[in-house]
Amino acid sequence: MSNYIVKRIFASFITLWIVVTATFFLMHAMPGGPFDGEKKLPDQVKANLETKFGLDKPIMQQYGLYLKNLLKGDLGPSIKYEGRTVNEIIKYSFPASAKIGSVAILFSLVVGIYMGIVAALHQGKWQDDLCMIIATLGVTVPSFVLSTFLILIFSVKLKLLPPVGFDGPLNYIMPAIALGGYSLSFIARLTRSSLLDVIRQDYIRTAVAKGLSKKTVIFKHALRNALIPIVTYMGPLIAGILTGSFVVEKIFGIPGLGREFVQNITNRDYMAIMGVTVFYSAFLVICNLVVDILYAFIDPRIKLE
């Protein structure tokens, strides 16, 4: 097991290196630079700035320098925001994304799995249809449409929830729904089909033949097997939701990492783009690793070697 983890961590570093390299060169291949605005800077000022951030050096040298700093955990200074480092930007904006994200994950997991169970146990009846209609809507309706409708209903018409801001728990509700809607639907469908498959297995018949109650059969014998595919989906889900969604954060005015990321790209803030990308990738890689380890605990047939 520990052997496996060491191997996986080593592989993760290679993955991260490939991501860093690809992003670095793609980013520099984009037309325009951090100092090209509507108002053209005087040539001398621009040259001074480029010297300050090392942008005047040959590109391979810049790349080497970036990798060297990265190994020290230094993501460099932001080019656009004077005096702020990329580490600070992430430290400031990630908690907001993470808070909303955690609520969204919890929401999509609890409601999604519940809907999946209800649908599977009432296959072909109205409960099933209702859950699957909601799930289809959740997958097909984009989050900005969902957000807009949520605001229209709960803020404008019913005046129950604040439309924007990031002050208290009430602010979390709508963004969490908008952010978790897709995953919820996905999880509901996955749980349903997986549970339907499992309850037709021989070992479920064995459990019923032992005289166990329906509740024990479903929750102890069926659900644990049915949740295995959902654990697989958890890695990308957690990484994706926690690191935020640009659209949802923008609509609800949440100062999160997703919003930051898109702004950085339009700003050509090279350092910030690199920094956030590296952070995203590292996060995804870690989540996947954790899920794979978790897998071995849920399914005893899997041996990590």
Added chain:
Amino acid sequence: MEKLLQVNDLKTSFFTHVGEVKAVRGVSFYLDKGEALGIVGESGSGKSITMMSIMKLLSDNGKIINGDIYFEGKNLVKADEGEMEKIRGNDISMIFQDPMTSLNPVLKIGDQITEPIIKHKNMNKAEAYKRAAHMLSLVGIPSPEDRMKQYPHEFSGGMRQRVMIAMALSCDPKLLIADEPTTALDVTIQAQILELMKELREKINTSIILITHDLGVVADVCSRINVMYGGLLVETANTDDLFYDSRHPYTWGLLGSVPNPNTLIRERLKPIEGQPPDLLNPPKGCPFAPRCEYTMKICMTDRPPMFEIGENHKAACWLNHKDAPKVSSPFKRGDK
């Protein structure tokens, strides 16, 4: 002797999108206390569905539409889910065909065996574990305490079937239904499992219903045999009578397809030609008529009643009618 189980005119159907599949079409039989009954028939003859009806383990689209199932005088057809939960695994337990898929892959063997003990015997976990270990050693699993900490994938097929048997017998059931318990195992393991079942039957004194399509298997274990075909019981007799004085051409067909290791001449096995009847539209007359060598006019139009042949011996074939031509079993005493 007192009857443990009495099934009267049981009819079970499955309602599918193409129509009603009449899987069991009026089956009556009984089982005495301590008896071992064999049920033989090819796939789709309704033997498993009859047992599933007794346990009420039918899938959602399956339904008992007629008949009574008396178990110790109690009609199981009318019993609700709560009553059935108390009977299943406690009074009646079941072993299934495929031990590779019949155990839950994510739960430890120990947890799975103790479940029915805790539920039915009112034991706490420690007592149940002790009993489970005892049951496992009874079915010949060495170092049961260690094995209970393992998962099903760490057991071989034969070992898993032993676990299934231990689990089924853990609450001292009055009736054990074994649905083709050896079909999925290789021949040497098959013999071991059968030997074990015979041995345990003597020790624990449980009645057994053994479902199989292998006549050799029932001959070894059972004292009485029911032959099923097309959702009906076609012949029932004591084991000896069924082998040497059977009165139904389908039984002859089954006997003809058993390999005979004693013969010196290499003879081909005789298959029963044709296909079993379509239970979506079951035939009006005898279900075996289209495949039978001795078909008469009446066979196609009227379903044969159960003709009394002798003590415990009945056969549903028109050849047993007093006006029918005399045809006798190609298998006689001393043949095998």
